[in-house]
Amino acid sequence: MQSEKLTLVSHYLCPYVQRASIVLSEKGVAFERHYIDLAAKPDWFLRISPLGKVPLLAVPQAGLDDAILFESAVICEYLEETQSGTPLHPADPLTRGRHRGWMEFGSSVLADIWVYETTKDADQFEAKRRALAEKFATLEQELGDGPYFAGEDFSMVDAAFAPVFRYFELFETLFESGMFDRLPRLNAWRKALAVRPSVIDAATEDYHERLMLFLRRHDACLLARGKLAA
Numbered sequence: 001m002q003s004e005k006l007t008l009v010s011h012y013l014c015p016y017v018q019r020a021s022i023v024l025s026e027k028g029v030a031f032e033r034h035y036i037d038l039a040a041k042p043d044w045f046l047r048i049s050p051l052g053k054v055p056l057l058a059v060p061q062a063g064l065d066d067a068i069l070f071e072s073a074v075i076c077e078y079l080e081e082t083q084s085g086t087p088l089h090p091a092d093p094l095t096r097g098r099h100r101g102w103m104e105f106g107s108s109v110l111a112d113i114w115v116y117e118t119t120k121d122a123d124q125f126e127a128k129r130r131a132l133a134e135k136f137a138t139l140e141q142e143l144g145d146g147p148y149f150a151g152e153d154f155s156m157v158d159a160a161f162a163p164v165f166r167y168f169e170l171f172e173t174l175f176e177s178g179m180f181d182r183l184p185r186l187n188a189w190r191k192a193l194a195v196r197p198s199v200i201d202a203a204t205e206d207y208h209e210r211l212m213l214f215l216r217r218h219d220a221c222l223l224a225r226g227k228l229a230a
């Protein structure tokens with residue numbers, strides 16, 4: 001693969017891709033997106049993706065094949081180190097370390113969401129609903145006056161959580177989970193992230209239709225609970 005610009009190898013629904021896209025946009029970097037079908041991974045993709053996962057960032061190298069970065073956190077850190085624009089990590093090493101920890105916390109929330117949105121097992125669904133509610137309550141304790149995770153400035157932690165909250169824009173219309181009850185700071189944070197241009201641009205306009213199709217294909221409990229509640 002020889003690209004002219006940074007290229008983000010993507011999937012329409014992948015939250016980790018959205019993280020990288022948000023950071024690229026926040027840094028004002030011109031980049032291309034290349035969407036692939038994860039249900040039928042192309043050979044060229046399997047050759048360059050060690051884990052067979054998106055996102056990948058293809059970094060042009062004069063006269064050579066692109067250098068490939070994999071893992072969203074690594075891609076975000078690389079962009080932070082190489083691109084000008086407002087830093088998205090705090091300057092203080094201790095605070096930066098704490099932010100990295102919260103990004104990992106965001107990844108654990110995404111792992112819970114994967115089960116929550118795909119399971120057909122009602123007990124597992126309820127266990128994940130509780131796990132997510134507990135994690136959101138933990139986050140509520142960590143938040144200040146906002147509008148973002150660390151106050152006035154948008155940070156990597158915001159980029160990590162915006163794709164988390166995007167899921168619930170649809171999920172909560174299907175099934176009122178109660179997860180966001182009595183969490184005023186978290187709800188204000190969700191709202192602030194949802195209108196940020198970099199966050200809006202990280203997914204296509206038909207994201208919710210695609211997500212709905214995904215839920216139907218999995219015959220997910222979330223959808224059945226929604227139907228029962230309707």
Ligand SMILES: N[C@@H](CCC(=O)N[C@@H](CS)C(=O)NCC(=O)O)C(=O)O
Binds near residue numbers: 015052053070
């Ligand atoms: N830890 C990885 C997770 C990436 C990931 O799980 N990507 C999913 C799509 S959201 C994927 O490519 N799955 C394909 C597969 O596992 O076969 C990251 O942060 O980049």
